[in-house]
Amino acid sequence: MAKHFTIESAVQKRPPLLQAVLFDFHRSYTRRLILYRTFAVGAYVFIVDYLENYVLHVAFKPPYTLFYLLGYVLYWLLVFRTYTAYDRWWKGRIEISYLSNTAKNFSSKLNAYLPVSDTENRLFFAQMITNHAYAMKELLRYGVKYNELVELKPGELDDLKRAYHITTEIALKIVERLTKLYKEGKLSQTQFWEMHKYTDRMTEIVGNCERIRTSPMPFSYNVHLKKFILFFALISPFYFVHEINHWSVLIIMVIFYALSGLEVIGEEIEDPFGQDENDLPIDYVCGTIKRYACLNLGVTFPKINKISTEKH
Amino acid sequence: MAQSGKRPPIWVTVAFDFHSNPTLRKILVYSVLAGLYTAFLDYLENYVLHVDFKPPSVVFSLMGTVLGLLLVFRTNTAYDRWWSGRILLSDLTNNARNFTVKIGSYLSADTDSELRVFFAKMIANHAYAMKENLRAGIRWDEIEEVTPEITKRLHECYHVPNEIVRIMNEKLAELYRTKKISDTQLWELTKHTDVASDINGSCERIRTSPVPFSYNLHLKRFIVFFAMIVPFGFIHELDYWSVLIVSLIIYALAGLDAISEEIEDPFGQDENDLPIDRICRMIRTNVKTLLKVK
Numbered sequence: 001m002a003k004h005f006t007i008e009s010a011v012q013k014r015p016p017l018l019q020a021v022l023f024d025f026h027r028s029y030t031r032r033l034i035l036y037r038t039f040a041v042g043a044y045v046f047i048v049d050y051l052e053n054y055v056l057h058v059a060f061k062p063p064y065t066l067f068y069l070l071g072y073v074l075y076w077l078l079v080f081r082t083y084t085a086y087d088r089w090w091k092g093r094i095e096i097s098y099l100s101n102t103a104k105n106f107s108s109k110l111n112a113y114l115p116v117s118d119t120e121n122r123l124f125f126a127q128m129i130t131n132h133a134y135a136m137k138e139l140l141r142y143g144v145k146y147n148e149l150v151e152l153k154p155g156e157l158d159d160l161k162r163a164y165h166i167t168t169e170i171a172l173k174i175v176e177r178l179t180k181l182y183k184e185g186k187l188s189q190t191q192f193w194e195m196h197k198y199t200d201r202m203t204e205i206v207g208n209c210e211r212i213r214t215s216p217m218p219f220s221y222n223v224h225l226k227k228f229i230l231f232f233a234l235i236s237p238f239y240f241v242h243e244i245n246h247w248s249v250l251i252i253m254v255i256f257y258a259l260s261g262l263e264v265i266g267e268e269i270e271d272p273f274g275q276d277e278n279d280l281p282i283d284y285v286c287g288t289i290k291r292y293a294c295l296n297l298g299v300t301f302p303k304i305n306k307i308s309t310e311k312h
Numbered sequence: 313m314a315q316s317g318k319r320p321p322i323w324v325t326v327a328f329d330f331h332s333n334p335t336l337r338k339i340l341v342y343s344v345l346a347g348l349y350t351a352f353l354d355y356l357e358n359y360v361l362h363v364d365f366k367p368p369s370v371v372f373s374l375m376g377t378v379l380g381l382l383l384v385f386r387t388n389t390a391y392d393r394w395w396s397g398r399i400l401l402s403d404l405t406n407n408a409r410n411f412t413v414k415i416g417s418y419l420s421a422d423t424d425s426e427l428r429v430f431f432a433k434m435i436a437n438h439a440y441a442m443k444e445n446l447r448a449g450i451r452w453d454e455i456e457e458v459t460p461e462i463t464k465r466l467h468e469c470y471h472v473p474n475e476i477v478r479i480m481n482e483k484l485a486e487l488y489r490t491k492k493i494s495d496t497q498l499w500e501l502t503k504h505t506d507v508a509s510d511i512n513g514s515c516e517r518i519r520t521s522p523v524p525f526s527y528n529l530h531l532k533r534f535i536v537f538f539a540m541i542v543p544f545g546f547i548h549e550l551d552y553w554s555v556l557i558v559s560l561i562i563y564a565l566a567g568l569d570a571i572s573e574e575i576e577d578p579f580g581q582d583e584n585d586l587p588i589d590r591i592c593r594m595i596r597t598n599v600k601t602l603l604k605v606k
Contacts, residue, residue, distance in 0.1 A: 003470070004449060004450060004469075004470065004471070004472065005445065005470055005471040005472075006448075006449055007445060007446055007447070007516065007519055007520065010516065010519075010520045011519075011520045012520070012525075014525055017528070017529070017532065020529055021529060021532045021533045021536060022536070024529070028526075030526055031526075031529075064368060064370040065370075067370055067374065068370050068373060068374055071374040071377065071378075072374075072377065075377050075378060075381060078378075078381060079381055082381070082385055082527075083385070086385070086389065086524070086527075089524060090389075090521075093517060093521050094517070097513050097514060097516070097517035098510075098513075100513060101509060101510045101513035101514070104474060104477075104509055104513065105477075105505075105506045105509050105510070108474070108477055108478045108481050108505070108509065109481055109502065111478060111481070111482065112478075112481040112482045112484065112485035113485050188488075188495065189495065190495040190496070190498055190499050191498075193499075194499065194502060239368075239370075240367075240368070240371075243368065244365065244366065244367060244368070247365050247367065251367055251371055251541070254375070254537050254541060255371070255374060255375060255378070257534075257537070258375070258378045258379075258382075258530075258534050258537075259378060261530045261534075262378075262381070262382075262530070265524070265526045265527060265530060268526065269524055269526070269527075277525060277526065278524040278525055278526050281520075291470070292471070292474065295469070295470055295471075295474075296474070296478055
């Protein structure tokens with residue numbers, strides 16, 4: 001029996017949770033950043049504690065109510081930060097799964113409408129659906145990696161390299177070919193119409209992902225939140241150093257770890273198309289699209305260049 | 313599926329059931345561990361060391377508030393997956409019904425009975441294949457044979473629900489070419505094959521995208537930190553009673569997290585998971601009775 005799809009193969013592998021909770025404070029950039037900030041605050045609290053209790057004795061002690069109130073405002077800013085960031089992440093996830101749904105449906109329909117013998121057109125569409133996904137992936141990062149695109153003949157895609165916006169250029173090529181098939185009578189009016197659903201969808205998904213990628217949380221909120229965290233950290237030792245002395249280092253570090261952590265993770269999650277730990281499995285989805293385009297259209301690409309379909 | 317009819321009265325469960333499913337057992341273990349830790353700390357502090365570390369209570373209320381944020385977020389996102397999954401399953405039912413109604417009226421029972429059997433079986437097979445693909449892989453005893461060729465194709469393909477949709481699309485195109493269905497009818501029917509495939513893709517998205525790992529880690533770590541510090545707020549004043557208090561606090565906090573973890577993947581067969589087996593059976597019966605196929 002052939003090898004079937006398993007859902008486990010599509011789930012991102014994660015380290016065991018308990019182990020990560022207890023020991024993994026450093027294995028990703030985000031976690032290191034949270035740790036550094038926490039230690040910086042710890043060091044600051046220690047210095048204040050030492051100065052206040054053993055040298056200066058300023059006796060500045062704001063009431064606990066202030067601590068709670070400032071913490072509460074910070075809490076609301078963090079709620080906002082977390083939900084807007086997560087919203088981008090989840091919307092991005094939905095768009096990417098729509099891209100793969102569209103590719104599956106498009107190739108499935110083309111397979112039904114094109115004659116089995118028409119390898120040329122089948123290969124063309126499989127190639128272009130695949131290229132569209134790979135081009136979009138890198139468009140959302142640092143520019144298209146041309147060696148990831150499928151070429152059927154060497155040098156075939158040279159004109160795409162000069163394109164201003166490569167995914168629309170690919171959409172143009174697809175629609176041109178559909179129009180040609182329509183004029184030749186190989187697609188009926190209804191079928192031609194139906195195919196446009198998918199090409200429209202593909203362009204819309206790119207646009208939506210670009211929107212998510214280019215619209216982080218409004219800058220002023222971001223600055224305000226960071227300012228507030230800084231302010232909160234600067235004033236926090238004064239509530240505690242008189243009463244619990246050095247223990248305040250521990251207490252404030254724990255509280256700050258939680259607050260600053262939320263801020264840092266929010267910032268990372270907000271752009272979900274990169275290659276950080278929490279980013280979306282977009283490389284994997286591109287591999288899936290390539291696989292289904294070929295499977296549904298019943299073609300395999302000739303080996304001209306190498307494409308990484310590695311799973312994360 | 314939730315066997316609501318067989319459940320004991322809810323207050324009996326509330327009062328006595330701390331162990332009947334893995335999630336409840338997990339919560340109990342965390343809570344007991346926190347209790348033991350508190351007892352240990354209480355003994356050390358009050359009878360041996362006398363460190364006298366007493367954080368002001370405002371610390372716990374702020375920590376509790378932040379923990380609240382994380383738990384609300386965790387609960388909402390987990391529940392959102394569960395509810396979106398539920399909506400997708402009802403979409404699957406609706407789509408199967410609409411598809412069947414159209415097939416039933418476009419293809420006549422007298423002359424096209426073979427085609428009606430084909431669609432009746434394929435629509436239900438798609439639901440069953442999707443269900444088990446979200447779990448451990450296809451159960452072939454649930455897939456009804458249409459023709460030996462189709463069975464062979466399904467056994468040889470990579471992704472069974474996708475192949476089923478592909479075969480249905482091919483069949484619709486063939487009906488269109490042989491003028492059994494018109495342009496508009498083709499347009500109408502292919503809507504439903506698209507939706508079937510979209511639903512499968514969306515369910516796979518829910519199944520494969522838990523809450524971002526960093527949030528999950530951050531929440532659990534914070535619960536651990538909180539549990540380690542919170543006894544200091546009580547042991548000096550309440551002595552051993554603090555064991556009870558801390559266990560209770562951790563029961564509530566760890567409970568929310570453990571339940572979210574379970575809810576987040578709603579396509580399994582846990583107590584709270586969606587009634588997907590029942591929905592598949594219902595789709596098969598519904599489709600077959602509509603098309604009058606045995």
